[in-house]
Structure formats: C-alpha cells, structure tokens
Amino acid sequence: MNRIKTWIRYLIFFALAVLTFLMINLVTQAQTNEWGYKSQNGPKKWGELNPEFILCKSGKEQSPINIESTIKAKEKIEFNYGYTPLKVINNSHTVEIVYESGSQIKIEGKIYKLRQFHFHSPSEHHLNGKSYPMEVHLVHENSEGQLTVIGILMKEGKENEFIKSLWVHAPEQNQENIISGVTINASALPPEDQTYYNYTGSLTTPPCSENVNWIVFQKPIEVSRQQIKAFQTLYNGNARPIQPLNDRQVF
Numbered sequence: 001m002n003r004i005k006t007w008i009r010y011l012i013f014f015a016l017a018v019l020t021f022l023m024i025n026l027v028t029q030a031q032t033n034e035w036g037y038k039s040q041n042g043p044k045k046w047g048e049l050n051p052e053f054i055l056c057k058s059g060k061e062q063s064p065i066n067i068e069s070t071i072k073a074k075e076k077i078e079f080n081y082g083y084t085p086l087k088v089i090n091n092s093h094t095v096e097i098v099y100e101s102g103s104q105i106k107i108e109g110k111i112y113k114l115r116q117f118h119f120h121s122p123s124e125h126h127l128n129g130k131s132y133p134m135e136v137h138l139v140h141e142n143s144e145g146q147l148t149v150i151g152i153l154m155k156e157g158k159e160n161e162f163i164k165s166l167w168v169h170a171p172e173q174n175q176e177n178i179i180s181g182v183t184i185n186a187s188a189l190p191p192e193d194q195t196y197y198n199y200t201g202s203l204t205t206p207p208c209s210e211n212v213n214w215i216v217f218q219k220p221i222e223v224s225r226q227q228i229k230a231f232q233t234l235y236n237g238n239a240r241p242i243q244p245l246n247d248r249q250v251f
Helices: 002-033 159-168 225-232
Strands: 076-081 083-090 095-098 104-107 108-121 134-143 147-156 175-185 196-202 211-217 222-223
Touching: 095 147, 104 147, 147 225, 159 175, 159 225
Parallel strands: 147 211, 147 222
Antiparallel strands: 076 104, 083 095, 083 175, 095 108, 104 108, 108 134, 134 147, 196 211
C-alpha cells in the first residue's frame, strides 16, 4: 500500500512539473511573439518574432518611406465621411479611433470604407528627409479586401480642436473608452490643400502585409506642442524606421 501511495505522489509531482513547464512555455512564447517598439521586440526583430511576420524582414515593398518625388498625384479623392460615435482605444501600440460603417472615400472609381484611424510619434513617413512630430493614418478597405491608407503629417503649431476632442477621452492604459452621446467626423483631419503623393507599400506594423495603396498628403496639419506632448506621454517612439524604396515609384 505504501508503495502505491509513493507512486501516486510521484505521478502527482510529475504532472505538476509538466503543467508548470507548459505554462511557462506558453507565457514565454506569448511574450516572444508580442511585437512592440523596444529593442527586444522592436522593428528590427519583428520578422523573427512570428512566422506570420516574415514580410517585416523579407518584404520588398515596405512602408514607411522617405518621399523625395517632385511628382504629385492628380487623381482627386472624393471624401464622404459621416459622424460616428466616439470610441477611443489604447491598444498598447497606439491610440486608435474605431469608425462605424457608412464613411468612405472614392478614388480611381473604387470605394474604400473608413475602418479606423490611429497615430504615430514621430511621423513614420518623411518628406525630403524631414520627419514630423506626429502622423495620423486613416485606414480604408474596399469590398475586395484591398487597403488604402491616408497618411497626414502633423507639425507643431496652433491647437487643433478636433484632436483636442479625442485626447481628452484617450485611455491611459490598454483599454477602450466609448463616450456616450459624443460623435466625431474625421473630415476635420485632412488639410485644405489635398495635394498628395501615392505609392504601393505595406502596413507599418506586423504582419507588414504588402500591396497597400498609400496616399500621403504633402501639406501637414497643425497641432499644439501640448497636444504632441499629451500623446507622447502615452507613446513616444511608436514609429517604424524608414524602409528601402527599392524599385518602386512615387507619384
């Protein structure tokens, strides 16, 4: 009987040891696969964190880029943005505003629905080697799943009333904040001069998927120094470095 009890104890200890090992392994794997902007999980490491992120390392049409082209795109963008309930998410990588269906752009005969917009500091794209304090990305998708992202550079200047309406509700931690009775309209974001550059690139975050249609406005919008600092208290350095242009053309 004592021998049976001893074997039962051994089996229990063995099961606990295996379970502990598996839990540590799962936690370690989750931490390893989690991307960010620090040295241990930053842009240089993205392609090694997860097989699904391989394009971050091997892709040839990656974003962001330094735009030096003097040729501006001439195709007009038709904006049709409506109001949406304010839903602000701090997703541990940026501040994101989720958009309800019904808002869209039309370009080259194709309609792209606005899904969300989010922010980076400093700017991810550069113009003629110049970086800006911030950049906002408006992410659109058409019925075929193709993405068009509009990048708007943000420079220090006067206070931006639209940004002010967002920052006051931005969560400080990884959570979402749905503001009852408050709606916003992203049509307040694009600059009056809508001259833009156009190129084919990728998502600037994992999995770095390519074949993304990028539209980057030439003229930045203004935000105050206090508004820049307010975002940077949450995220300062959530920008992917400039990627090689390779054989791509910028229009």
